[in-house]
Amino acid sequence: MNAMKMSKDGYLLLLHTDEWWNGLGREELEKYVAQSQAWLERLMASGKVKGGQALARNGAMVSGQNGHSITDGPFAESKEVIGGYLLLDVETFEEAVAIAKTVPGLALGRKVEVRPLTNVCPAEARLEELKREEELATA
Amino acid sequence: MLLFVGTDWHKGLSPEEMQKVSEQWMAWFKRLTEQGKAVAGHPLERDGKTVSGKNGRVVADGPFAESKEAIGGYFLLDVATMDEAVAIARECPGLAYGAKVEVRAVRAECPLAGEAETQLTEATA
Numbered sequence: 001m002n003a004m005k006m007s008k009d010g011y012l013l014l015l016h017t018d019e020w021w022n023g024l025g026r027e028e029l030e031k032y033v034a035q036s037q038a039w040l041e042r043l044m045a046s047g048k049v050k051g052g053q054a055l056a057r058n059g060a061m062v063s064g065q066n067g068h069s070i071t072d073g074p075f076a077e078s079k080e081v082i083g084g085y086l087l088l089d090v091e092t093f094e095e096a097v098a099i100a101k102t103v104p105g106l107a108l109g110r111k112v113e114v115r116p117l118t119n120v121c122p123a124e125a126r127l128e129e130l131k132r133e134e135e136l137a138t139a
Numbered sequence: 140m141l142l143f144v145g146t147d148w149h150k151g152l153s154p155e156e157m158q159k160v161s162e163q164w165m166a167w168f169k170r171l172t173e174q175g176k177a178v179a180g181h182p183l184e185r186d187g188k189t190v191s192g193k194n195g196r197v198v199a200d201g202p203f204a205e206s207k208e209a210i211g212g213y214f215l216l217d218v219a220t221m222d223e224a225v226a227i228a229r230e231c232p233g234l235a236y237g238a239k240v241e242v243r244a245v246r247a248e249c250p251l252a253g254e255a256e257t258q259l260t261e262a263t264a
Contacts, residue, residue: 012183014210051179051215055140056244060225063239067229082142082210082243087179097188101195111191113201115210116184121164122211123149123233125185127157 010050010089011096014113015103017083024108036104043086048099052086140243141228146185146211148237156236163232168214176227180214211238215245 021029043049063069088096093116100112149157171177189201218224221244228240 012181012213016189053140053245056246059241059243060221060228061144061239061241062225062228062231063234063237065235067225067231067234067240070225070229082241085140085213093188097190097195097198100188100190101198103190103195106191106195107193109191111189112195113187113189113210115187117181118184119181121161121182122146122185123152123157123161123164126149127154127161130154130157 010087010117011093012115012117013052013086013088013096013100013103014082014115015084015086016111016113017081018109021108032104032108039102039104043099043102048088048090048095050087050089052084054084055082140245141214141216141224141231142210142241142243143212143214143231143233144210144239144241145207145233145237146209147207148233152236160232160236167230167232171214171216171227176216176218176223178215178217180212182212183210 021032024032040052058072061071063071086099088099090096090099093114096114096116100114103110103112106112149160152160168177168180172180187201189199191197191199214227216224216227218227221242224242224244228242231238231240234240
């Protein structure tokens with residue numbers, strides 16, 4: 001992966017989870033696991049995925065000046081957290097959404113967030129907006 | 140993985156402060172990349188979609204563009220321990236303004252099966 005530039009186009013799928021699988025019996029779980037693995041293999045083989053991983057349950061939440069506050073997270077704070085991600089190498093939002101619709105587990109309550117990657121830091125984008133507003137105001 | 144939580148913390152900053160944070164952030168990412176500790180990273184566009192329901196039949200706008208909980212970007216780190224990842228997270232220039240950084244270890248298994256496999260293991264133990 002070219003890591004020098006924050007400027008690759010592409011899309012990120014964030015797989016939300018609220019531990020919906022807790023209600024499933026063993027057979028259903030095995031079926032789901034098999035389906036997921038097959039789905040991912042097909043997707044990887046299609047060349048549309050740059051990477052993807054599950055995220056371990058435990059983690060940390062860092063906040064405050066100099067990150068002085070470190071708490072166990074994120075499950076400690078919220079029922080719905082991000083359980084994994086997929087980095088897609090497709091050209092359009094529609095393609096990314098179409099892939100998101102095939103993610104196993106949707107029927108069981110999982111949600112998938114689709115976000116376009118950008119190469120403009122959000123603070124910078126906001127700065128540009130402000131500058132434009134200023135220009136308009138003083139024109 | 141570092142997930143940058145909160146997309147509204149930079150509201151209320153002056154243009155100079157925004158410029159400064161933005162430059163600090165870019166410099167931070169550049170340094171981490173040169174050290175080989177960051178392998179990828181992107182801001183995320185503010186608008187996105189959330190897909191849910193059987194066959195993903197529900198496609199809604201979301202997450203909310205400006206929100207305390209929305210993810211604004213990510214870094215994928217290549218470090219050996221959680222402690223190292225947390226130490227890096229503490230350097231985030233947005234922290235002083237209210238941004239939060241979620242630190243999560245990545246797993247080797249399929250992103251979808253991984254969590255269910257854990258459940259299976261626990262259930263059959």
